[in-house]
Amino acid sequence: MTRIELDGLVKEFDSLTAIDGVSLTIEDGEFLVLVGPSGCGKSTLMRTIAGLETPTEGDVVLDGTAVTDWEPKDRNVAMVFQNYALYPHMTARRNMTFGMNSVGSFTDEEIDRRVEETADILDIADLLDRKPAELSGGEKQRVAMGRALLRDPDVFLLDEPLSNLDAKLRDQMRAELQQLHKEIGTTTVYVTHDQTEAMTLGQRVAVMNDGEIQQVDSPQTLYDFPNTQFAAEFVGSPAMNVVPVLVEHAGDRWFATHEQFRVPLPSGEGLAERQFAMGVRPEDLHVVGESQHESAHIDGTVKVTEPQGDALLVHCRVGNDTLRVLTDSRASYEIGDSIGVNVDDRRVHLFDPDDGRTVYHSEGQQARTEAILE
Ligand code: ATP
Numbered sequence: 001m002t003r004i005e006l007d008g009l010v011k012e013f014d015s016l017t018a019i020d021g022v023s024l025t026i027e028d029g030e031f032l033v034l035v036g037p038s039g040c041g042k043s044t045l046m047r048t049i050a051g052l053e054t055p056t057e058g059d060v061v062l063d064g065t066a067v068t069d070w071e072p073k074d075r076n077v078a079m080v081f082q083n084y085a086l087y088p089h090m091t092a093r094r095n096m097t098f099g100m101n102s103v104g105s106f107t108d109e110e111i112d113r114r115v116e117e118t119a120d121i122l123d124i125a126d127l128l129d130r131k132p133a134e135l136s137g138g139e140k141q142r143v144a145m146g147r148a149l150l151r152d153p154d155v156f157l158l159d160e161p162l163s164n165l166d167a168k169l170r171d172q173m174r175a176e177l178q179q180l181h182k183e184i185g186t187t188t189v190y191v192t193h194d195q196t197e198a199m200t201l202g203q204r205v206a207v208m209n210d211g212e213i214q215q216v217d218s219p220q221t222l223y224d225f226p227n228t229q230f231a232a233e234f235v236g237s238p239a240m241n242v243v244p245v246l247v248e249h250a251g252d253r254w255f256a257t258h259e260q261f262r263v264p265l266p267s268g269e270g271l272a273e274r275q276f277a278m279g280v281r282p283e284d285l286h287v288v289g290e291s292q293h294e295s296a297h298i299d300g301t302v303k304v305t306e307p308q309g310d311a312l313l314v315h316c317r318v319g320n321d322t323l324r325v326l327t328d329s330r331a332s333y334e335i336g337d338s339i340g341v342n343v344d345d346r347r348v349h350l351f352d353p354d355d356g357r358t359v360y361h362s363e364g365q366q367a368r369t370e371a372i373l374e
Helices: 042-050 092-097 108-122 137-150 167-184 195-201 219-224 229-234 365-373
Strands: 004-013 016-026 031-035 057-062 077-080 155-159 187-192 204-209 212-217 241-250 253-257 262-265 275-280 285-287 298-307 312-318 321-327 338-343 349-351 358-361
Touching: 004 042, 016 042, 016 057, 016 212, 031 042, 031 195, 042 077, 042 155, 042 187, 077 137, 092 108, 092 137, 108 137, 108 167, 137 167, 167 195, 187 195, 195 219, 204 219, 204 229, 212 219, 212 229, 229 241, 229 275, 229 349, 241 321, 241 349, 285 321, 298 321, 312 338
Parallel strands: 031 187, 031 204, 077 155, 155 187
Antiparallel strands: 004 016, 004 057, 204 212, 241 253, 241 275, 253 262, 275 349, 285 338, 298 312, 298 338, 312 321, 349 358
């Protein structure tokens, strides 16, 4: 079991900065998911932990020891890649054990015993004599996991290991990975660009953009209290709505005023009268009945509807903006219908339009203010 500390990591490739000052601690036995858009530096960060890249600045510290200059083989870190990297001419068994003798730390008997144990855990005992071409995507994925497990690593680095699988198999493998982690408890860093995967898998989720970690929190905290507009829009599907508003103080109340509507804010703590970007999630907007249309916060026009099975997503035009509103799956709207929409004013987020940092969450504002200002 191992604690990973990343201390001020920077990685430059010529003029490109792939990692831009990452400091992060991954606790012993933790399952941390690193999520971010393509090209944000996730793989580079993983490769730096594994020792496949040398950082331009900063240190990788494993259990209190700086290993920044150590060879990958000396770190006891196992990495599973998106394409599984299996040798096509070798059986699953050979793929799993290849190179283990040369390390010298395993006897043949020990390797055999470990293969049996690992194959049992991953349910691949019947597949060990097959070559990769004779295995399905999910089976190849298990063999690649088996190869990593067999070495009894201190750290698992999983780089988009499920992205080649179909949706159903991905769901199944996600559950299996969680179960596996519960059983073996190895410190694991899992990279994905898929926010749903991040939210379902991670004990904590680190959101990365442009080489920087924007926020590290539990999935629910990340969802309810995003620290930046980027994290707010990246996490959650359908994505959070963000529209420009002017925050105003009138009488003893604060309001977020859009060109077409006005939403009262529960408090004015931390606010000033100026422009903000207002974020509100689609499920925190509510279509009202006919009789309440007049008094609703927003008067919008239905642009598109998207049935989602358990809900209906209504794209609603409001002035120059479009708001996505989640509503009852059995409601029926025609394009061009006029609808009244209320905003759950406990669920409003305000972002600084200049730097994208969150300035205000209407719920739990007090509790979060200090953290945000840190
Ligand atoms: P993806 O999800 O698409 O795999 P990522 O978040 O893992 O993306 P990285 O592969 O870490 O992103 O790449 C981060 C940036 O660094 C990209 O702009 C990429 O082009 C650049 N980069 C990565 N490796 C190298 C390299 N060896 N030489 C030059 N540039 C590189």
